[in-house]
Amino acid sequence: MTASTATLAETAKPRDNKRPQVLDSAARYFREQGYAASSMRDIAAAAGMKAGSMYYYFASKEELLVAVHEEGIRRITKAVNAALAGPAGPWERLEAAMSAHLASLLDGGDYAQVVTRELPRDDGPARRRLIGMRDDYETIFRGLVDALPLPPETSRRHLRLMLFGAMNWTQHWYRPAGDTPEAIARAFVSVLRKGDQP
Amino acid sequence: MTASTATLAETAKPRDNKRPQVLDSAARYFREQGYAASSMRDIAAAAGMKAGSMYYYFASKEELLVAVHEEGIRRITKAVNAALAGPAGPWERLEAAMSAHLASLLDGGDYAQVVTRELPRDDGPARRRLIGMRDDYETIFRGLVDALPLPPETSRRHLRLMLFGAMNWTQHWYRPAGDTPEAIARAFVSVLRKGDQP
DNA sequence: GTCTATAGCAAGATAGAC
DNA sequence: GTCTATCTTGCTATAGAC
Numbered sequence: 178m179t180a181s182t183a184t185l186a187e188t189a190k191p192r193d194n195k196r197p198q199v200l201d202s203a204a205r206y207f208r209e210q211g212y213a214a215s216s217m218r219d220i221a222a223a224a225g226m227k228a229g230s231m232y233y234y235f236a237s238k239e240e241l242l243v244a245v246h247e248e249g250i251r252r253i254t255k256a257v258n259a260a261l262a263g264p265a266g267p268w269e270r271l272e273a274a275m276s277a278h279l280a281s282l283l284d285g286g287d288y289a290q291v292v293t294r295e296l297p298r299d300d301g302p303a304r305r306r307l308i309g310m311r312d313d314y315e316t317i318f319r320g321l322v323d324a325l326p327l328p329p330e331t332s333r334r335h336l337r338l339m340l341f342g343a344m345n346w347t348q349h350w351y352r353p354a355g356d357t358p359e360a361i362a363r364a365f366v367s368v369l370r371k372g373d374q375p
Numbered sequence: 376m377t378a379s380t381a382t383l384a385e386t387a388k389p390r391d392n393k394r395p396q397v398l399d400s401a402a403r404y405f406r407e408q409g410y411a412a413s414s415m416r417d418i419a420a421a422a423g424m425k426a427g428s429m430y431y432y433f434a435s436k437e438e439l440l441v442a443v444h445e446e447g448i449r450r451i452t453k454a455v456n457a458a459l460a461g462p463a464g465p466w467e468r469l470e471a472a473m474s475a476h477l478a479s480l481l482d483g484g485d486y487a488q489v490v491t492r493e494l495p496r497d498d499g500p501a502r503r504r505l506i507g508m509r510d511d512y513e514t515i516f517r518g519l520v521d522a523l524p525l526p527p528e529t530s531r532r533h534l535r536l537m538l539f540g541a542m543n544w545t546q547h548w549y550r551p552a553g554d555t556p557e558a559i560a561r562a563f564v565s566v567l568r569k570g571d572q573p
Numbered sequence: 574g575t576c577t578a579t580a581g582c583a584a585g586a587t588a589g590a591c
Numbered sequence: 592g593t594c595t596a597t598c599t600t601g602c603t604a605t606a607g608a609c
Contacts, residue, residue: 328569330565364533430585
């Protein structure tokens with residue numbers, strides 16, 4: 178607060194804040210082992226500290242999960258919005274957004290993958306807030322699908338739900354040696370676009 | 376073995392075998408709470424016994440998961456094959472198979488939902504066998520997609536992967552009060568079929 | 574901020590009586 | 592077949608020294 182001499186982006190002493198490392202470690206474990214199977218000890222060890230020390234940054238394991246979720250949604254939202262700055266055509270915009278979503282999910286996307294897979298089980302305020310954030314994100318795609326030139330009888334809701342399913346399911350079959358996220362997005366759009374536009 | 380007087384479908388004494396109840400209970404818990412968060416005590420209680428007694432039927436918790444998987448794949452394969460007995464057109468056959476898959480997944484489908492969500496984490500023989508069974512099942516859809524009349528440039532592989540993603544993602548948004556599994560299958564096919572055939 | 578130590582509890586699995 | 596009792600292990604979280 179009174180940091181008249183502090184450098185930018187540092188609200189506290191620079192040397193102590195290992196919060197990002199803790200969060201990275203948690204994201205990696207939650208993705209690889211699942212939330213329930215990840216222990217605070219393991220997460221702490223990978224972040225270079227002991228389990229007890231993590232409670233300085235996060236009051237509980239669930240709070241750690243919530244923080245990973247928030248960061249994941251923040252990152253993927255940012256990536257998709259950045260990708261939408263360029264293209265103008267409705268199909269091109271959809272493909273760009275899908276490409277960014279897939280890249281976030283598939284290329285080292287510990288955070289994003291946790292978002293699609295682990296949600297706090299009990300119906301507390303934490304769970305509801307995360308669902309709200311996820312819904313906000315999905316609103317972007319609602320707009321993109323609504324902008325597509327489609328036959329009037331097409332259910333845009335089902336098309337959007339298909340897209341999310343197709344995208345988030347890629348985690349189960351994606352291999353780094355195979356298609357890139359961009360290629361997958363292109364292929365998905367091409368399947369849908371069939372007769373519509375040259 | 377020497378059961379010359381035993382009735383059909385009973386290899387042992389009829390009154391003792393509570394294995395199906397145990398399996399049902401495990402499937403329900405694995406679906407509702409996830410594998411890691413389900414305790415042998417809870418599963419046993421819902422099956423009307425104590426935790427120790429379950430080890431008479433299954434040697435470990437993981438063996439219970441494998442058995443639920445096998446039963447789940449068996450059921451959904453049977454349902455899809457039955458649905459394919461009727462229709463003849465390629466799109467009609469795909470829609471029938473999707474409808475059966477979705478019904479298995481969404482209508483009280485504890486077993487099927489576990490198949491799509493929980494896999495043994497460590498790379499043992501159990502995990503590999505389950506993946507093999509799942510791949511065999513997916514072969515059915517490979518044939519159905521290959522039979523579709525599509526523009527030559529369409530990637531049938533990506534179309535098939537889209538379908539599985541779209542179908543298995545329905546668990547996350549399906550509500551019993553909304554669309555039926557049949558209606559969802561119809562809507563998905565209609566999105567894909569667009570200009571192709573009247 | 575990070576440590577050690579530990580409280581307090583729940584888990585999977587086993588042994589042996591019945 | 593099912594029970595009770597228990598072993599062993601691992602977990603989250605806290606307390607207090609440094």
